[in-house]
Amino acid sequence: MDTSEKILRQAFAEKQSAVEAQGHAVRALKAAGAAKPEIDAAIESLNGLKLEKASIERQLQAAIGGGDGSLNRETFRQAVVNTLERRLFYIPSFKIYRGVAGLYDYGPPGCAVKSNVLAFWRQHFVLEENMLEVDCPCVTPEVVLKASGHVDKFTDLMVKDEKTGTCYRADHLLKDFCNEKLQKDLSISPEKAAELRHVLAVLDDLSSEQLGAKIKEYGITAPDTKNPLSDPYPFNLMFQTSIGPSGLSPGYMRPETAQGIFVNFKDLYYYNGNKLPFAAAQIGQAFRNEISPRQGLLRVREFTLAEIEHFVDPENKSHPKFSEVANLEFLMFPREEQMSGHSAKRIPLGEAVSRGIVNNETLGYFIGRVYLFLTRLGIDKDRLRFRQHLANEMAHYAADCWDAEIECSYGWIECVGIADRSAYDLRAHSEKSGVALVAQEKFLEPREVEKLVINPVKKELGLAFKGNQRMVVEALEAMNEKEALEMKATLESKEESPFYVCTLGKNVTIKKNMVTISKEIKKEHQRVFTPSVIEPSFGIGRIIFCLFEHSFYTRPSKAGDEQLNVFRFPPLVAPIKCTVFPLVQQQQYEEVAKVISQSLTTAGISHKIDITGTSIGKRYARTDELGVPFAITVDSASSVTIRERDSKDQVRVNVGEAALVVKEVTDGRQTWADVWSTFPHHSAGSAEADE
Template sequence: MRISTLLTSSIPFGHNFFNRRALASSSLAFRFRTMADSSEDSLRKALSEKQSEVESQGNQVRALKEAGAAKTELDAAVKALNALKLEKTSIEKNLQAIISGPDGGSVNKEAFRQAVVNTLERRLFYIPSFKIYGGVAGLYDYGPPGCAVKSNVLGFWRQHFVLEENMLEVDCPCVTPEIVLKASGHVEKFTDLMVKDEKSGTCYRADHLLKDFCKEKLEKDLRITSEMAMELKEVLSNLDVLSAEELGECIKRYGITAPDTRNPLSNPYPFNLMFQTSIGPSGVSTGFMRPETAQGIFVNFRDLYYYNGNKLPFAAAQIGQAFRNEISPRQGLLRVREFTLAEIEHFVDPEDKSHPKFSDVAHLEFLMFPRDEQKPGHSARIISIGEAVASKIVDNETLGYFIGRVYLFLTHLGIDKNRLRFRQHLANEMAHYAQDCWDAEIETSYGWIECVGIADRSAYDLKAHSEKSKVDLEAQEKYSEPREVEKLVISPVKKVIGLAFKVDQKKVLEALEAMKEEEALKMKTDLESKGEVEFYVCTLGKNVSINSSMVTISKEKKKEHQRVFTPSVIEPSFGIGRIIYCLYEHSYYMRPSRDGNEQFNVFRFPPLVAPIKCTVFPLVQKPEYEEVSKVISKSLTASGISHKIDITGTSIGKRYARTDELGVPFAITVDSTLSLRDLRTWADVWSAFPHHSSGSVDE
C-alpha cells in the first residue's frame, strides 16, 4: 500500500495511538527522578509511619504530665516529640516537591518543569512576545510547532464537538460595547483583589501573595507547628472565597510584605480585569476587549434559534481570542493576558434536561471529586458518569453528557486519565443562579490546573440580556390543546428596594428574581406571618432583611396555548492554552543515548496532535536516495500530511533525536527499500494494515 495512504488512515481524528517511543519509555531512567527511597509510595508510607510515631509520643507526653513526672523527664519527652514533628514536616515537604512522571515514576517538580519549558522555548513551541524589547509579562508567541499543535487541538475540538454534536458555530468580534458587558455583569463584577506596594506603587494580586506565603511556610519552614500548618492549609482551601476584608486581615496577621522591596502593602481592593478601549474616533462609545467568547453567542440567541427552526435543544459554539488584564501573570501559558477560548452554549428546556445520547457516555468511569467529599484527607475517586447522574451528584443528564464528552476529548488528545479529575464547585464558589458546576482539572508540576469549566448556568444570561436590551430572548413550546397552568409570580417593588439597599439594590433584585419555587413560597409564608424575613444574597455574601412591602409573591392560574420560557444554558468552556501546556507536560520524557552518555528530550504526542506527523530521510547520503525522499515528500504534501525532510547526512541517531524533540510519531527511512517506522506500536500498526511479507511498507 502507499505510505501516504497508511499515514492518512492511521491518524484520523479521535484515533489515539500511543507515543512513538512509549513502549520503550517505561524502562528508561528519568534524569530528574528522585532516589528510590524518596518515591511517592515510599514517602507516603514513611509519612504514615511518622504520623503514628508523633501520635504515640504525644500520648506519652500527656501521660507524663498527668502523672506529674519530673521536669527533666518531661522536657526530654517534649524534645523528642518536637524532633518527630520536624521529621514529619520534612517528609511532607519532599512529598510536595515530587510529581508522578510519564512512566509512573516520581520526578522533582521544579527540575521537570524547567526541562519541559527549556525544550519548548528552544524548539519554538512558544516564546515570550516582544523578546528583543525585554518582553511583556503574560504575552506569548506560538512558534511553528506550537502553531501546529494548537491548530490540531482546535481541529479535533471542532470535529469532536461542533461536527459530531451538530452545533452552530459563530465568530464574533473581540471588541465588545460596554452595554453588553454591563448586562452580563462583567463591568461591575469581573474583578480580582489587588494590593499595592505603598512606596513603589507596584501592584500584586492579593490572593497570590497569600497563597505563596502559605505554601512556602508549609514547604520550607521546619519550625512550623502542627497547629499553624493546619491553619495555613485551611486558608489555602478557602482562598478562592475570601472577601477583601478577610484577605487583608490574613496579610496583616502573617506580616506579608511586597516580594521585591519588603515594603508594606495597601488593603486589598477590586481591580477590573478587562482591557478598556473606545469605539470610533470621538471616544464617546466605550468598549472592552472581550474577557470571554460566550456573550457573542447569548446576544445572537434569537437569530440562532430561528436558524435552528425554532427548536430546542441546540448548541452554539465559538473559538476565539479573549483578553484579561491579569494583575500578576505567571506560570507561563497557564495565566496570560491574551488567550484562546473554545466555548459551547447548549440551550435546553429548563424542565427537561435529559439528553438523547446520554447512554453513549453513561458507562465512562473517571476521577470525580464531589463537593461533599472535598475535605482534608479526601481525594477524588473513580465514579461512572451514569452513577453520578443517577445519584444526583451531577445535577442532570445534559450536564453529565458534556462532562463525559470533555473526558473523551482530553484523553484522546493525550492527557493522562490518571492525572485528570472532575471537581465539583463548592456551594460558596457558585453564583446564585447556577444549578451545578464542574471543573476538569489536570495535574501538572504546578499542581491541579483548571482547564475546562462545565456549568449549568440556568437562564441567567439570556434573562440579563433580555432585560437590558428590551428584546425577548425566549423559546416556545406550542400545545395541541389549551392548558390551564398555575404560575409563580415574584414581583419585587423596585422603588422600595432601591430606597432600602441603594448601591446593592441590583444584587438584591437579581437574587429575589432567581429564587426557586420552594424558597419563594417559604418566603411568602414567612412574610405573611412575620412581616419580615432574613434573605441570603450570594453576590453580597450576607443576609439582608426583606419586608412585605418589598416583594409580592403569588400564584396565578391562566389558560395558555403555548408555553413561553427562557432556556437554560449548559456551558462547557475550554482554556486551549492551558490544555496545550498540560499536554506538553504529560507527553514529555527523557531517554538516554545508546552509549548512555547523553540524555535526549522526547515529546510523545499522539499523531492526532503531533505538529509534524513524520520525518523522511535516507539512511545513507546518496543522491538517488535523496531524490526518492523528495518524491515521497511531494506525495505526503499532496495528501495533506505534515512532515519534515532531513537529508543532512548526520547519523540516524541524531536525526531521530531532533525529531523526538518535536514529538514526531512516524519516520520514513530510505535505502534499498522504504520503511515506515513507528517504534511505539509497530506490532499494532503491522497487524492493523495490509503489508508485504518482506517486512517493509513499500511505496
C-alpha cells in the same frame, strides 16, 4: 491536616523544647563548673535529642510534601520547558524587547499542535454534534459586559508596594506566605499549621477587608523590596479601550467568548427552526489583564478559548445520546468526597447521573465527551479528574459545575469548566437589552394553568406615590409567587403591608386598595420560558501545556552517553506527521525522497524532508524531540523503511506505498500494530546502527 502530620508537628515542637532545655542544662553545668563526666553525659543526651529531632524533621517534611517531590516536579518541568522553548513550541512574546509577562507566541511546532487540537475539537464537538459555530469580535462594547456582570465583578484584589508602586495579587501573596510557612517552617505549632491550612481553604472566599487584615496580621511585605503593602483593592481584569474616535464609547477586549453567543440567542434559535435543545460554539481569543502572571502558559493575558453553549429546556435536561457515554468510568471528585477529605474515585458516569451526583444527563453527556476529547489528545487518564465545585465556588445561579482538572507539575489544573448556568445569562441580556431571549413550547392542546395575577391599581398608587408611582408598580408586578401570596395575606389581615421597592431604595406602605392579588385559571396555548444553558468551556493553552508534560519522556541514546527527549504525541496531535530522510547524501536517494514528499503533500500529510548529511541517529533524535511519529528513510531506489517513534520499530515498504501507509496510520484508519503485522520487519541494520 491529616493525623500523622499533626502528631509529627506536636512531636517536633516537644523535641525542639527538649533540645533547648537540655542545651540550657549543659550551659548551666559548664557555668557551675560541674565535673567533666557529668558535662559529657549531658552533652551526649543533648546529641541524642538532636538526632531524634532530625529524624522527626525528615518524617514531617515527607508528610507535608515540601521536600523531594516538589523538587522533582520542578526539575521535570524545567526539562520539558527547556525543550519546548529550544524547539520553538512556544516562546515569550516580543523577546527581543525583553518580553511582556503573560504573553506567549506559539512557534511552528506549537502552532501546528494548537491547530491540530482545534481541528479535532471542531470535529469532535461541532461536527459530530451539529453545533452552530459562530465567530464574534473580541472588541466588545461596555453595555454587553455590564449586563453580564463583568464590568462590576470581574476583578481580583490587588495590593501595591507602598514605595515602588509594584502591584501584586493579594490572595497570591497570602497563599505563598501560608505555603512557605507550612513547608519550610517546621517549628510552627500544630494549631498554627491548622490555621494556615484553613486560610488556604477559604482563600477564595475572603473579602477585601479580611484579606487585608490577614496580610497585616502575618506581617506580609512586598516580596522583592520588603516594603509595606497597601490595603487590598479591586482591579478589573479586562483590557479597556475606546471604540471609535469620539472617546465616548468605552469597550473591552472580551474576557470570554460566551457573551457573543448569548446576545445572538434569538437569531440562533430561529436558525435552528425554533427548536430546543441546540448548541452554539465559538473558538477565539479572550483577554485577561492579569495583575502578575505566572506559571508560564497556565496563567496568561491572552489565550484561546473554545466554548460551547448548549441551550436546553430547564424542565427536560435529558440527552438522547447519554447512553453512548454512560459506561465510561473515570476519576470523579464529587463535592461530598472533597468535604469529607477523601480523594477522587472511579465512578461509572451512568451511575453518577442516576445517583444524582451529576445534576442531569446533559451535563453528564458533556462530561463524558470532554473525557473522550482529552484522552484522545493524549492526556493521561490517571492524571485527569472531574472535580465538582463546592457550594462556595459556584456562582449563585449555577445548578451544578464540574471542572476537568489535569495534573501537571504545577498540581491539579482546571482546564475545562462544565457548568449548568441555568437561565442566568439569557435573563441578564433580556433585561438589559429589552429583547426577550426566550423559547416557546407549543402545546398540542391548550392547557389550563393556575396563574398568579397581580393588578396594581394605578389611580390609588398615583395618589399615594406621585412621581414614584411607576417604580412601585413595577416592583409590585415583579414579585414572585411567594412574596405576592405573603402580601395578599398581610393585606387581608392588616389592611396594609410594608413593601421594599429596590429602585427607590426604601420601604413604602401598600394599602389594600392599591393592588389586587389573585389566582386565576387561564387557558394557555404555549409555554414561554428562558432556556437553561450548559456551558463546557475549554482553556486550549492549558490543555496543550498539560499535553506537553504528559507526552514528554527521556530515554538513553544508543551509546548511552546522553538522555534524549521524546514527545509521544498521538498522530492526531503531532505537529509534523512524518519526516523523509535519504539515508546518505546521494542524488538517487534524494530524488526518491522528493517523490515521496510530493505524495505526502498531495495526501495532506504535513512532513519535513531533511537532506543534510547529519547521521541518521541524530536526525531521528531531532524529530523525536518534536514528537514526529513516523520517519521514512530512503536507503534504496525501490523500497524504504518506516520507523515508529516510541518503539523505534521499522518496517520495509515499497516507495509507491509509503505515503499511503503513513496516511492510513496518521488518519487513524490503521494502527502501527496493523502496519507491523502487514509489512516485513526491518532489523536494526545499517539505518539503525547509527542511532
